[in-house]
Amino acid sequence: MPRSAGASVMLLNYLKIMENFTFCTPTEFIFGRDTQRHVGLALSSRGASKVMIVYGSERVRESGLLKEIEDSISATGIPFVEFGGIQPNPTAESVRRGIELALKENVNFILAVGGGSPIDAAKGIALGAVYPGDFWDFYCGKETPRFALPVGVVLTIPAAGSEGSGNSVITNEETHQKISVRYPGLLRPRFAIMNPELTMSLPWNQTAYGIVDMMAHIYERYFSNTSGTQLVDSYSEAILRDVMDQALSLRMDPDNYDARADVMWAGTLAHNGLCGVGKAEDWSSHRLEHEVSAFYGVAHGAGLAVIIPAWMQFCASRNPDKLWRFAINVMSVNPAGKDTDEIIQEGIITLKEFYHDLGLTTNLRTLIGGEPDIEKMVRSLERNMGKTLGAYVPLSMDDCAEIYRMACEG
Numbered sequence: 001m002p003r004s005a006g007a008s009v010m011l012l013n014y015l016k017i018m019e020n021f022t023f024c025t026p027t028e029f030i031f032g033r034d035t036q037r038h039v040g041l042a043l044s045s046r047g048a049s050k051v052m053i054v055y056g057s058e059r060v061r062e063s064g065l066l067k068e069i070e071d072s073i074s075a076t077g078i079p080f081v082e083f084g085g086i087q088p089n090p091t092a093e094s095v096r097r098g099i100e101l102a103l104k105e106n107v108n109f110i111l112a113v114g115g116g117s118p119i120d121a122a123k124g125i126a127l128g129a130v131y132p133g134d135f136w137d138f139y140c141g142k143e144t145p146r147f148a149l150p151v152g153v154v155l156t157i158p159a160a161g162s163e164g165s166g167n168s169v170i171t172n173e174e175t176h177q178k179i180s181v182r183y184p185g186l187l188r189p190r191f192a193i194m195n196p197e198l199t200m201s202l203p204w205n206q207t208a209y210g211i212v213d214m215m216a217h218i219y220e221r222y223f224s225n226t227s228g229t230q231l232v233d234s235y236s237e238a239i240l241r242d243v244m245d246q247a248l249s250l251r252m253d254p255d256n257y258d259a260r261a262d263v264m265w266a267g268t269l270a271h272n273g274l275c276g277v278g279k280a281e282d283w284s285s286h287r288l289e290h291e292v293s294a295f296y297g298v299a300h301g302a303g304l305a306v307i308i309p310a311w312m313q314f315c316a317s318r319n320p321d322k323l324w325r326f327a328i329n330v331m332s333v334n335p336a337g338k339d340t341d342e343i344i345q346e347g348i349i350t351l352k353e354f355y356h357d358l359g360l361t362t363n364l365r366t367l368i369g370g371e372p373d374i375e376k377m378v379r380s381l382e383r384n385m386g387k388t389l390g391a392y393v394p395l396s397m398d399d400c401a402e403i404y405r406m407a408c409e410g
Contacts, residue, residue: 018228018278024184025272026166028191031265035195036065036154040072040112042191043152048109051080052102054111054122056087060156063201069113069154081105083125084120089293089300090135092172095124097245102129102149110151112189114208116160116169116300119153123168123187126151139170139179148186155201158264159210159301161217161271163192171294177384178294180286184273192268196260199205204254207263209301210356214267215240216304220283221276223315223322223392229279236275237329239266244330244354251358284390285311288400291377296368305360306367309333309352314391316344322392323347352410362410374404 008354030038043051051073053066060066061084073080083098102110102125110129112122126149126210128135137143153163163167166184171177181187200205222236243266253259269275288311289303316323318342327333335343352362361367378401381389389395395403 002258008364016226016280020228023273023277027189027226029194030191031194033195033197035193035274036068037072039069039154039193040076043078043109044076046190048078050107051078051109051111052107053080053082053111053113054118055084056118060113088117089171090117090121092170095121095135095170098125099128099135110149113154115157116162118169119162120168122151124170139181145186151189151191153374157206157210158199159213161214161267164268165191165274174378176289176304179384181184194264196257196264198199199260200255206361207250209299211243212301212305214270215243216285217270218275220286221279221281223277223282225392226279232277239269240330278382280391282390282392284395287385287389288403291381293378298367302360302367305355306362306364306407306410309348309362309410310403312348314403317392320344364407374401377404
């Protein structure tokens with residue numbers, strides 16, 4: 001590849017050999033048309049004796065989906081209670097109310113219906129319902145959980161990948177903290193029912209946010225200094241290319257079942273750990289974005305669309321290797337006659353254009369409708385993550401402030 005001598009020396013300081021790994025994904029994925037009708041069987045076969053259905057907006061009721069789920073569960077004789085109203089960026093307060101209901105009703109299985117927000121809230125409830133203290137202890141790092149109620153999913157928004165991961169992200173509005181946890185042994189759903197037809201009624205902006213989020217889940221693993229991961233990198237690139245192609249197809253034809261199915265399955269593959277096996281992961285962009293959505297209430301995918309290009313721009317001169325490959329293999333930049341920096345810059349521009357084609361902004365000021373308080377976000381970031389962030393290019397808090405400033409010019 002075209003690379004300057006200085007960049008080659010810098011790269012040698014970062015490279016690490018492929019790491020040992022354990023990969024176990026016990027979630028059963030039940031995929032295809034009308035699969036939501038099998039939720040009762042999925043629950044009964046896993047010993048559910050009383051179920052809490054956790055969902056977000058009333059759209060799942062108005063669409064008739066909730067009735068289908070209720071009928072399927074009722075046909076098995078399993079009693080259930082419902083806990084709705086989970087908002088985007090689910091809050092600690094809503095999780096605590098869910099825990100209270102779960103304990104009162106003595107449920108032994110949590111069923112999330114919706115996208116990442118109800119699923120993340122369901123996981124928080126699953127942790128807190130078997131813990132005598134405050135569930136937030138697990139998110140702020142005070143305690144490590146040993147038990148959780150089992151969780152199942154009926155997915156309606158492909159984005160977060162939470163249907164196949166052991167991760168959960170909750171916002172504490174009192175402390176302005178948005179924190180993720182990763183407990184794959186406890187929080188991976190026992191099953192995920194995935195019918196692409198359920199996503200056809202989504203507003204376009206939710207589809208677009210989901211596409212940005214699932215691609216970001218791959219970036220956080222793809223941009224790694226671990227060598228010897230050719231296979232993992234190659235299928236990560238293939239998933240990214242496919243998502244971009246199908247996203248543009250959906251922009252023109254929202255009812256395209258095959259495109260919906262590809263995007264839905266890609267969201268799962270992006271975050272179930274497959275794209276990170278044997279690699280040192282990064283997660284800087286997600287943690288930078290969590291401060292944006294915690295303070296300004298924007299959708300996670302919308303925040304990532306402004307943070308990721310700025311993060312790439314910051315890293316371009318410091319660790320160009322994977323950015324060069326990304327530009328060529330994912331963004332289809334023709335490298336002929338161009339040096340490394342020209343290739344990378346064209347790749348970043350092409351990514352921004354893709355986000356714009358989705359109807360999203362890449363400018364932080366435009367996103368939040370004003371001037372961000374960068375100092376406040378950085379202080380919160382340091383409180384939550386410490387003085388350094390990431391692995392592909394380790395970031396100081398000053399570096400993080402610079403990325404926020406660059407995002408304002410996007």
